[in-house]
Amino acid sequence: MGTCCRPALRQKNTKMNNILIFGASGQLGQCIQNVASLKGISPVVFLPEEEADILNVDGLARLFDQYQPAYVVNCAAYTAVDRAEDDAAVAEKVNRMGAENLAVECVKHDAVLIHISTDFVFKGDVARPLTEDDEAKPISVYGKTKLDGELAVAKVLREHFIIRTGWLYSEYANNFVKTMLKLGGERDELKIIADQVGTPTYAIDLADFILMIISTGSKAYGTYHYSNEGVTSWFDFARAVFDISDTKVKAIPIRTDEYPTKAVRPAYSVMDKSKAKQTFNIEIPYWRDSLIKCISKLQ
Numbered sequence: 001m002g003t004c005c006r007p008a009l010r011q012k013n014t015k016m017n018n019i020l021i022f023g024a025s026g027q028l029g030q031c032i033q034n035v036a037s038l039k040g041i042s043p044v045v046f047l048p049e050e051e052a053d054i055l056n057v058d059g060l061a062r063l064f065d066q067y068q069p070a071y072v073v074n075c076a077a078y079t080a081v082d083r084a085e086d087d088a089a090v091a092e093k094v095n096r097m098g099a100e101n102l103a104v105e106c107v108k109h110d111a112v113l114i115h116i117s118t119d120f121v122f123k124g125d126v127a128r129p130l131t132e133d134d135e136a137k138p139i140s141v142y143g144k145t146k147l148d149g150e151l152a153v154a155k156v157l158r159e160h161f162i163i164r165t166g167w168l169y170s171e172y173a174n175n176f177v178k179t180m181l182k183l184g185g186e187r188d189e190l191k192i193i194a195d196q197v198g199t200p201t202y203a204i205d206l207a208d209f210i211l212m213i214i215s216t217g218s219k220a221y222g223t224y225h226y227s228n229e230g231v232t233s234w235f236d237f238a239r240a241v242f243d244i245s246d247t248k249v250k251a252i253p254i255r256t257d258e259y260p261t262k263a264v265r266p267a268y269s270v271m272d273k274s275k276a277k278q279t280f281n282i283e284i285p286y287w288r289d290s291l292i293k294c295i296s297k298l299q
C-alpha cells in the first residue's frame, strides 16, 4: 500500500476520514498522490491494482472495513481505447462492474464516491460544447463501458460525484504528450489527425479539482464536466507540444480516415464546464498554459 501520509490509526467500524484512491499507480492516481502530498492533505491511502482489484468483491469489503473511508476516488479503469474493441468483456467488467462494486461498498460504509469518466461517452456529432444534460451516446466499446459505469454508480449511490474529463496528460504514465515527445524525437515527420476536436486536461489540474471537492466537503453531488479551458485538435495539440518543447519535427495534419484505428473516436468532444465553475466557484486553467507547466517538468 502506498500512502502519502500515514493513515489514521486503525479503529474498526469508526469513521476515520480516510480518502481511498483506487487505481493509484495509473496516471491520475499518481497526480493525486503528487497534489495531496504538496498540499499536505491526509490521510490518503493509495491503492494500486495489485493490492486493490476493484473486481475482487471480498478484497474490497476487507479494505473498506479496514479503512472506513469518508471518500473513495475511483481512478481505476480499462483505458486502452483500441484494445477494448476486441476485449469488450474485460473492459465492461473493469469499467462497469468495478465501479458498481465500489459504489456498493460506499453505500455500506456511508462514504462518498468520486468516479472518473470520459468525454468519449459522447457521440461527437454536435459541434458545440456539451453539457451534463446532453445525451450520452458512445460510439466505442470504451465509451460504452464508461457510460455503463456512470449509470451503475448513479443507480446504487446518491452520494457520488461523476467527473467526466478528456484527453488527460501529465508527466506520469502513458499519454499523448509523452507519445508526441518520444515520436517527435525519433522521426522527421508525424501525421496527426486534425479533424477530431476536444480539450486537453492536465491531470494535475484535475487532481487539484478532485481534492478541492473533498477538502471542502461539498454535498453538491452529481455529474460534472472538467477539462482545461479552450478548444483544439489533436494536430494543434501536437504542434503546441513541439513548439513548447522545441522539438524539430514536421507535423502533417490529416483526416481521421487517413489514420485508421480499431475504435471510432468522437469528432467533437468539447465539454461545457459551466456547472463545475459555478458550483465550486473555480477558475480552470487554459490548456496551453497547463501544457507549458507539464513540459517544463518533463524536460
Ligand SMILES: NC(=O)C1=CN([C@@H]2O[C@H](COP(=O)(O)OP(=O)(O)OC[C@H]3O[C@@H](n4cnc5c(N)ncnc54)[C@H](OP(=O)(O)O)[C@@H]3O)[C@@H](O)[C@H]2O)C=CC1
Pocket: 022, 023, 024, 025, 026, 027, 028, 029, 048, 049, 052, 053, 054, 055, 074, 075, 076, 077, 078, 079, 094, 098, 116, 117, 118, 119, 146, 165, 166, 167, 168, 169, 173, 174
Ligand atoms: N487517459 C485519458 O486520456 C483519460 C482518462 N479518463 C478516465 O480517467 C481515469 C483515470 O485515467 P488514467 O489515470 O489516465 O488511466 P491509467 O490507465 O493511467 O490508469 C488506470 C489504472 O487502473 C488500473 N486498473 C485496471 N484494472 C483495474 C482493476 N481491476 N482494479 C484496480 N485497478 C485497475 C490500471 O492498472 P494496470 O495498468 O496495472 O492495468 C491503471 O493503473 C479513468 O477512469 C479513465 O477512464 C477520462 C478521460 C481521458
Ligand SMILES: Cc1cn([C@H]2C[C@H](O)[C@@H](COP(=O)(O)OP(=O)(O)O[C@H]3O[C@@H](C)C(=O)[C@@H](O)[C@H]3O)O2)c(=O)[nH]c1=O
Pocket: 079, 080, 081, 118, 119, 120, 165, 166, 167, 168, 175, 176, 179, 190, 191, 192, 193, 196, 234, 259, 265
Ligand atoms: C500517435 C498518434 C495518434 N494520433 C491520433 C489518434 C487519436 O485520434 C488521437 C489520440 O490518440 P491516443 O491513442 O493517444 O489517445 P486516445 O487513447 O484516443 O485518448 C483517449 O483516451 C481515453 C482513455 C479517453 O478517455 C479520451 O478522453 C482520450 O484521451 O491522436 C495521430 O493522429 N497520429 C499519431 O501519430
